[in-house]
Amino acid sequence: xxxxxEHWETSLRELALRAVLAAxxxxxxxxxxxxxxxxxxxxxxxxxxxxxSQEHLGALIADYAxxxxxxxxxxxxxxxxxxxxxxxxxxxxxxxxxxxxxxxxVEKMTDKVGAGVTAATATAADSDWEGAQGVxxxxxxxxxxxxxxxxxxxxxxxxxxxxxxxxxxxRTNPNAMFQNALAPEAYARAGMVAEPxxxxxxxxxxxxAAALIVTSEPAAVRVAASATATDTxxxxxxxxxxxxxxxxLSAERAYQRAAIGPEDVSLFxxxxxxxxxxxxxxxxxxxxxxxxxxxxxxxxxxxxxxIPISTFGGLKARGNPGGATGVYQIAEVxxxxxxxxxxxxxxxAHWGMAQCLGGAGATAVTHILERVG
Amino acid sequence: xxxxxxxxxxxxxxxxLIGYGAYVPRFRLPASEVARVWTEGTGALPIKEKAVPGLDxxxxxxSVEAARNALARAAIDPTEIRAVWVGSESHxxxxxxxxxxxxxxLGAVPNTQAADWQFACKAGTEAxxxxxxxxxxxxxxxxxxxxxxxxQGRPGDALEYTAGAGGAAFLLGPAAEALAVFEGSxxxxxxxxxxxxxxxxxxxxHGQRFTGEPAYFRHVTTAAKRLLELTNTKAADYRYVIFHQxxxxxxxxxxxxxxxxxxxxxxxxxxxxxxxTYAGSAMIGLTAVLDExxxxxxILLVSFGSGAGSDAFALRVTDAITERQPxxxxxxxxxxxxxxxxxxxxxxxxxxxVME
Numbered sequence: 001x002x003x004x005x006e007h008w009e010t011s012l013r014e015l016a017l018r019a020v021l022a023a024x025x026x027x028x029x030x031x032x033x034x035x036x037x038x039x040x041x042x043x044x045x046x047x048x049x050x051x052x053s054q055e056h057l058g059a060l061i062a063d064y065a066x067x068x069x070x071x072x073x074x075x076x077x078x079x080x081x082x083x084x085x086x087x088x089x090x091x092x093x094x095x096x097x098x099x100x101x102x103x104x105x106v107e108k109m110t111d112k113v114g115a116g117v118t119a120a121t122a123t124a125a126d127s128d129w130e131g132a133q134g135v136x137x138x139x140x141x142x143x144x145x146x147x148x149x150x151x152x153x154x155x156x157x158x159x160x161x162x163x164x165x166x167x168x169x170x171r172t173n174p175n176a177m178f179q180n181a182l183a184p185e186a187y188a189r190a191g192m193v194a195e196p197x198x199x200x201x202x203x204x205x206x207x208x209a210a211a212l213i214v215t216s217e218p219a220a221v222r223v224a225a226s227a228t229a230t231d232t233x234x235x236x237x238x239x240x241x242x243x244x245x246x247x248x249l250s251a252e253r254a255y256q257r258a259a260i261g262p263e264d265v266s267l268f269x270x271x272x273x274x275x276x277x278x279x280x281x282x283x284x285x286x287x288x289x290x291x292x293x294x295x296x297x298x299x300x301x302x303x304x305x306x307i308p309i310s311t312f313g314g315l316k317a318r319g320n321p322g323g324a325t326g327v328y329q330i331a332e333v334x335x336x337x338x339x340x341x342x343x344x345x346x347x348x349a350h351w352g353m354a355q356c357l358g359g360a361g362a363t364a365v366t367h368i369l370e371r372v373g
Numbered sequence: 374x375x376x377x378x379x380x381x382x383x384x385x386x387x388x389x390l391i392g393y394g395a396y397v398p399r400f401r402l403p404a405s406e407v408a409r410v411w412t413e414g415t416g417a418l419p420i421k422e423k424a425v426p427g428l429d430x431x432x433x434x435x436s437v438e439a440a441r442n443a444l445a446r447a448a449i450d451p452t453e454i455r456a457v458w459v460g461s462e463s464h465x466x467x468x469x470x471x472x473x474x475x476x477x478x479l480g481a482v483p484n485t486q487a488a489d490w491q492f493a494c495k496a497g498t499e500a501x502x503x504x505x506x507x508x509x510x511x512x513x514x515x516x517x518x519x520x521x522x523x524x525q526g527r528p529g530d531a532l533e534y535t536a537g538a539g540g541a542a543f544l545l546g547p548a549a550e551a552l553a554v555f556e557g558s559x560x561x562x563x564x565x566x567x568x569x570x571x572x573x574x575x576x577x578x579h580g581q582r583f584t585g586e587p588a589y590f591r592h593v594t595t596a597a598k599r600l601l602e603l604t605n606t607k608a609a610d611y612r613y614v615i616f617h618q619x620x621x622x623x624x625x626x627x628x629x630x631x632x633x634x635x636x637x638x639x640x641x642x643x644x645x646x647x648x649x650t651y652a653g654s655a656m657i658g659l660t661a662v663l664d665e666x667x668x669x670x671x672i673l674l675v676s677f678g679s680g681a682g683s684d685a686f687a688l689r690v691t692d693a694i695t696e697r698q699p700x701x702x703x704x705x706x707x708x709x710x711x712x713x714x715x716x717x718x719x720x721x722x723x724x725x726x727v728m729e
Contacts, residue, residue: 008587113581191416 001210001331003175004319010207012052012108013064016043019104019209020065028220028338029213036213038102040092041065041072044085045106046323050120052111061104071098078124078358079273080228081105082210082326083365087226089214099216105327106209117205121322124359126234138202140235140360141274142194148242148276149196152291156196159275160187161297163200163316166272169303170313172343177206177319201275203314208321210328218372221337224260224351225368227253233362242291244277246364247284247355254353254366255286262286265368266349267308267336269329271357272315281355282307285366308346311336326356330367337371381557381603382502384509389551390688391449391515392544392697394442395660396435397647397707400425404534406716411529419620423537423648425719426523430538432461433474436521439542440479442701443517446552447544451479454544455513456486456504460496460652461540462570462577463523464489475519486513493568494617495678496520496652497540502684504545505555515546522651527576528725535620537648539707541656552693553663553672555686557604561596562682569679579679585623588681593617593627596683597675601631604687608632611687612670615641615658617677619649627675640665646708652678661704668692 002018010018024035041062049055058072075085082105089101109117122131125140148154163182170176182200190198214223229249235241255261262285270285272278278301279293287307288296300306312318312332315325333352335341341349355366402425404418426435436459444451457476464471472487486507490496497520504516521540526533548554567588570577580588593616601607608614614637616624621644628638641658650657655676662672672688720726 006582006586008583110583113583 001175001328002208004177004206004208004321006110007207008110012048012054012106013060015108015207015209016061016104016106017064019106019211020102023211023213029215036100036215038067038100038213039070039098040089040101041067041070041104042085042088042101043072043074043104043106044082044323044327045074046076046078046081046124047107047120050123051117052108057106061106076323077363077365079271079322080326080356080358080363080365081323082328083354083356083367084228084326084363086212086214086327086330086367087228087365090223090226093214093216101214103212103214103327104209105324107322107324108207109205109322110207129234129236136194137360138194138197141202141276142197143235144241144280144360145196145201145274145276148279151242152294154294156198157184157188158294159201159279159297160184161301162272162275162278163187165298165301166310166314166316169311169344170317173312173318176313176317177204178313178317197274203273203316203320206319206321208319208324208328210324210331212327212330220372221334221369222372223367224370225254225257227257228363228365229253231362233359235360242280244280244284244361244364246361247281247357250364250366251285251355254368258368258370260351260368265307265351265353267311267333267346267352269311269314269333269354270309271355272310273320273357277357278309280361285353285355303344303346311341311344311346326354326365329354329356330369333369337369379559379599379603382559383557384505386509386511387548387554388505388509388545389548389554389691390543391546391550391552392443392445392447393541393660393663394439394446394701395539395541395657395704395707396439396442397424397539397657398426398430398435399710399712400427400714400722401711402714402716402719406719407534410716419534420645420648422646422713423535424539424650425714425722426538428722430523431465432459432463432521432523433465433471435523435538435540436471436475436519436542437478439521439540440475440517440519443542443544444479445701446697447546448700449515449544451481452484454479454481454485454515454517456507456516457481458488458490458500458504458517459519459521460490460492460500461520461522462491462493462496462651463525481517492682493679494651494654495676495682495684497656498676498684499678501543501545501686502558502560505558508545508547515544518543518545520652520656522653524649524651525570525576530576532577532579535644535649537650539647539650539657540653541660543656551691552697553688553690556689557600558684558686559596559600559603560682560684561592561599563592565681567679567681584679588679589619589623589677590627590630592681592683593675593677594630596685597631597673600673600685600687606687610671611637611673613640613662613666614638614673615655615662616675617655618642618644618658619654621645643704643708657704663694664698664703664705666690666694668694
C-alpha cells in the first residue's frame with residue numbers, strides 16, 4: 001500500500017502501480033524466486049470518472065502493472081468498492097475459474113478540490129431524493145448523529161473517544177495521513193462541518209492505493225468468510241435509520257460462514273468515515289446493544305480493549321481513500337494476523353474482521369480472516 | 374558551474390536601493406464584516422482587516438503615490454530614471470500600460486523604458502530582479518520597480534477576507550548611492566497552477582489546499598534556502614526577514630521552517646492590518662522594515678507568485694538610511710491613517726454591485 005495523503009504529483013495509475021509492486025514484493029507471496037502471476041485483476045474504485053475523467057481502470061492498471069492480457073474490471077460500490085473488489089476476487093479463485101487474482105483499491109481525490117469533490121462523493125447517496133436536494137455525505141451523517149444523540153440522550157463529547165483512539169493508533173503508522181495524537185479538549189473545540197458533525201468526527205479524504213494477492217495456495221492468513229448485503233440508498237426509505245441493516249446482515253452472514261461469533265473476533269476494522277458510523281457499526285456487528293456502541297469508546301476499542309478498532313488509525317486518521325479504503329482495511333488485518341503490525345500489534349490476534357460501507361451504509365461488505373498455524 | 378545548478382545572481386556592478394516608498398489606501402474592511410455577511414459570523418478570521426481603495430484610486434494612482442515617496446527619499450531628478458516598471462495583477466487596462474501613466478506623472482518621460490509586469494503576486498519583485506540587471510549592467514543609472522495591487526476576491530470566497538490594496542515602489546541605483554545594497558538574489562520557478570485568473574474573468578480561482586505545500590511552501594522555502602546557501606549566510610545573520618504574506622499563517626510557518634524567529638518576522642508582517650496586497654505584499658513588508666532598519670542590518674526578502682515562483686533577495690542596509698527614512702511618510706503612517714467601512718460601502722467602492 002501507499003501512504004494515504006495528498007499525492008499532488010502522483011497520478012491514479014502511478015499510485016495503483018506502487019501498490020501492485022509492493023504486494024508482489026511481499027515475500028510471503030513469492031512463488032520460488034518469482035512474484036505470482038495473477039490471471040485476473042479486480043479494481044476497487046469509486047470516483048475516477050468524476051474526479052480524474054478516467055474510467056476503464058481494469059485494462060489501464062493491468063497494462064501499467066505489466067499484466068497486459070489478463071482479465072480485468074472495476075468493481076464499484078461507493079465506499080465499499082474495495083471490499084466488493086476483494087469479494088469478486090475470492091469468488092473467482094474459489095470457483096476455480098482462476099488460481100490467483102489481484103485486487104487493487106485506488107482512489108485519487110486531489111485531482112479536484114472543494115465543491116467538485118463534495119459533488120462527486122455525494123453520488124454515493126440517492127441522487128434523485130438526496131443529492132438533488134443538496135445533501136452531502138457529511139449532511140447525511142449529521143442527520144444520523146443528531147438522531148442518535150437524541151434517542152440516547154448524548155452530548156458531542158460522548159463521541160470523542162472514537163477520534164482519540166484512531167489518532168492514537170495512527171501515530172505509529174507511517175502510511176497514516178495524520179500521525180498526531182488528538183486530545184479530547186481539541187476535539188471539544190473543533191469547528192463544525194455539518195452540525196453536530198465536527199472536524200474530528202469526519203474522516204479526511206486522501207489519495208491512496210493498496211493491493212492484495214488472492215491465491216488458492218496455502219498462506220499464513222486465510223479468508224474464512226466474505227459477505228455482502230445491501231440497504232436502501234436513501235435514509236428516509238429505511239424503517240429505522242439508526243439500524244445499519246446491511247452492516248448487520250453482512251456481519252451475520254460472515255459469522256455464519258466462519259462459524260464464529262463476535263466474541264471470537266480479536267480486532268474489527270470498521271468503517272469510521274464518521275464517529276456515528278463507528279458506533280452504529282459496532283452495534284450492527286453485535287459488539288454492543290442498540291444505542292450502546294458509543295460506550296465502547298475509548299477503553300474497549302483500544303488495542304488492549306475488548307474489541308480493538310481502527311488499529312492503524314482507521315478512516316479517521318489513516319485517511320479515507322474512497323474505493324481503496326476497503327483494501328487498506330484487509331491489508332491491515334492481514335498484518336495483524338501475521339503478527340507483523342509492529343507497534344500497532346493486537347496481541348494474540350487470531351480472527352480479524354473488516355467491514356466497509358458504501359454511502360450511508362447502503363452496501364456493506366464484511367470479511368473475516370483467520371491466522372493459519 | 375553545471376548548467377542546472379542554482380546560481381547566485383549578482384550584477385557586474387553592485388546595485389542598491391536609493392529610495393523606497395509605500396502606499397496604502399485609507400479604507401479598512403474588517404474580516405468580521407465579511408464573516409457577518411457570508412457566514413453569519415462563524416469561522417476563524419485569517420486577518421483583522423484589509424485595506425480598500427477609494428472610488429478614484431487604482432493601481433496607476435497608487436503607484437504614483439508610492440513612487441513619489443521613493444523619489445522624495447532618493448532626492449534625484451526624475452528625468453534620470455531609465456525604467457518605470459509596474460508589477461500588478463490589477464492593471465486598469467488589459468492592453469495599455471499602467472507604467473506610462475506613472476512615468477508621465479512622475480516626470481520620467483520621454484527618455485525611459487516603461488512596461489507592466491505580470492506574475493501574480495511576484496510581479497513587483499520580478500521587476501526588481503530585472504532592474505538590478507538593468508542598473509548593474511550599466512544600461513541605466515536609475516530604474517524604478519513597483520509592486521502594487523487592488524486585489525480581487527470573489528464575494529463569499531475565502532480570499533475575500535484578505536484581498537487587500539497597497540504596495541511599494543523602489544528606486545534602484547549604484548551601490549555607492551544606496552541606502553541598502555543587494556548582496557545577491559535568486560529566483561526559483563516551476564509551472565504550478567495554484568491560482569489563476571483567465572482572460573475576461575472578473576475574479577481569480579484557486580486550488581484550495583494545493584496553494585499550500587506544493588505551491589507557496591515549496592517555492593518560498595526552496596528560494597530562501599538556496600539564497601542562504603549561495604550567499605553563505607544563515608537565518609541568524611539577518612536582522613529582518615520578509616515573506617510574501619497571503620495570510621498570517623503562511624509566512625509565520627515558512628519562517629519557522631527556515632529557522633527564523635518571530636522577532637525577525639514581526640516588523641515586515643503587515644497582512645493582519647492591510648490584507649494581502651498581492652504584487653505589493655512582500656515589497657510593502659520591505660518598506661516597513663526599511664522604515665526602522667539601522668545601518669549594517671541584513672534583510673532577507675522572499676516573494677511568492679502563483680503559477681508559481683519565488684524571488685529571494687539579500688540586502689545590507691548602509692549609513693545613508695538614517696537621513697532618508699524621514700523624507701517621506703512611513704509605512705506605518707499609512708497603516709494608522711484608517712477609516713473603517715462596512716460591507717455595503719466596500720461593495721460600492723469595489724464595484725461589487727453590477728446594475729446592468
